[in-house]
Amino acid sequence: MTYGDVMNARQRTSARGEERRAEIVRAALEVIAERGYRAASLAAVAERVGLTQQGLLHHFPTKDALLVAVLEERDKWDAVAAGTWRPELLASLVEYNATRPGIVQTFSALLGESVTDGHPAREYFTERYVRVRASMVAALRTEYGDRLPNGLTPERAAPLLVAVMDGLQYQWLLDPDSVDMPGAFRDFLALLGESSPTG
Amino acid sequence: MTYGDVMNARQRTSARGEERRAEIVRAALEVIAERGYRAASLAAVAERVGLTQQGLLHHFPTKDALLVAVLEERDKWDAVAAGTWRPELLASLVEYNATRPGIVQTFSALLGESVTDGHPAREYFTERYVRVRASMVAALRTEYGDRLPNGLTPERAAPLLVAVMDGLQYQWLLDPDSVDMPGAFRDFLALLGESSPTG
Known part of the structure; x- marks a missing residue:
């Protein structure tokens, strides 16, 4: 594998990670709309994107970390x-x-x-x-x-x-x-x- | 016990029941202010008025019945x-x-x-x-x-x-x-x- 191959592979992984994060944030927006934040569960968000709760925690280590990402979406909206x-x-x-x-x-x-x-x-x-x-x-x-x-x-x-x-x-x-x-x-x-x- | 005694006793019971209900509604208002409704528990409301959850269910058979009483408070406010x-x-x-x-x-x-x-x-x-x-x-x-x-x-x-x-x-x-x-x-x-x- 050349240096270029390694970098391309990394970028692909990172782009996939970004996509996955965006997909999780979209699911979280839906679950919060349906239930509110306190009553929302990480399990419900994980299920919606076809991940285990453990798999979701890889992208967002806590429920509050996911909330931060949701609020960043809010800021884009205001922008x-x-x-x-x-x-x-x-x-x-x-x-x-x-x-x-x-x-x-x-x-x-x-x-x-x-x-x-x-x-x-x-x-x-x-x-x-x-x-x-x-x-x-x-x-x-x-x-x-x-x-x-x-x-x-x-x-x-x-x-x-x-x-x-x-x-x-x-x-x-x-x-x-x-x-x-x-x-x-x-x-x-x-x-x-x-x-x-x-x- | 005379008829009057019975009626007085009933009225006292009923007045006590009303006071108890009002006390529970006040506690529910507080718990909802602190946590919202979905995340509020009957146990938290019961604890606040010194009742068991079973005791609270005697006054309000379901969480939604308690919500109705809370919203009736809202209507008094609007009145x-x-x-x-x-x-x-x-x-x-x-x-x-x-x-x-x-x-x-x-x-x-x-x-x-x-x-x-x-x-x-x-x-x-x-x-x-x-x-x-x-x-x-x-x-x-x-x-x-x-x-x-x-x-x-x-x-x-x-x-x-x-x-x-x-x-x-x-x-x-x-x-x-x-x-x-x-x-x-x-x-x-x-x-x-x-x-x-x-x-």
């Missing part, structure tokens, strides 16, 4: 809205979310659990909200300056923006036929002073 | 805002909630779980939101007529109002020092057209 955020882009994100109830269910279930005592995702969500509110403040300031057309400061509007996104997800997950999540979110953006609501 | 609801009254409710994080934690945890598959509280929350949105629509119509000052119909404003209340609770539970829940909610009421935000 769309980070940095160059604009109201229109955020409205598109909410529209996109309306096409994937499974993933919204996973994270709405995790957020709900995160407020329980000593939950392993609590710190993650607490820090995430600090970050997301700050990023909304920056975006609102870029858009409107120090006061929105309605008179609120960006600092006071940001928690409302985040609350509406989260709160609408619960209403929509429970009753998708009654709740037009993207439409309601656009109404809220209009309230924030972007433009007059139509219709 | 404050029903019927004669006005923006000012709702702002007071949010202020009151900010003084009792434990109970807000219980119901935020339950709402989060309710979106998971086949959760026993799912139907309850779905129906509750239908009812609460309808009650907000009626209240907004009484307050503003068919259009709010910002141009939205009561039907389109109601889901936003509910979403802000729920969403702010998560941010506040995770980070009470950073999030002024009652202040933010008043800002939102101002956005809905009640008055201009101050400060």
Whole structure:
């Protein structure tokens, strides 16, 4: 075997490992959506990807390690809205979310659990909200300056923006036929002073 | 023993039974706040009120029966805002909630779980939101007529109002020092057209 053969073999192994990890994370997202995190078992995740629990532990040594990988998925999701955020882009994100109830269910279930005592995702969500509110403040300031057309400061509007996104997800997950999540979110953006609501 | 003695004894027993049930429900509220419903055990609730699990089953034959009693507590909580609801009254409710994080934690945890598959509280929350949105629509119509000052119909404003209340609770539970829940909610009421935000 040449050096090149060895490296190729290593890369193949590593790529297979990455694929396997991604497959496990997808299964974990499903199991958490179905049961929540505390009630999710590694055995259920392992079964879904055709591994023994021992085989799964090779990729993720603990349930919490798997949770970290799940939350990293969450961060990728947010990344769309980070940095160059604009109201229109955020409205598109909410529209996109309306096409994937499974993933919204996973994270709405995790957020709900995160407020329980000593939950392993609590710190993650607490820090995430600090970050997301700050990023909304920056975006609102870029858009409107120090006061929105309605008179609120960006600092006071940001928690409302985040609350509406989260709160609408619960209403929509429970009753998708009654709740037009993207439409309601656009109404809220209009309230924030972007433009007059139509219709 | 006279008839009166028998009736008094029965009433005492019944009053003791009611007190015991109320005590169990309070313990269940705590355990759900700490762990969520799926991960809560009847044994943990029983232990908290100094009963055996068998003793607890005398009052609530199943875990789901106890959940029903917990959700009836939730309804009492809502009753404050029903019927004669006005923006000012709702702002007071949010202020009151900010003084009792434990109970807000219980119901935020339950709402989060309710979106998971086949959760026993799912139907309850779905129906509750239908009812609460309808009650907000009626209240907004009484307050503003068919259009709010910002141009939205009561039907389109109601889901936003509910979403802000729920969403702010998560941010506040995770980070009470950073999030002024009652202040933010008043800002939102101002956005809905009640008055201009101050400060």
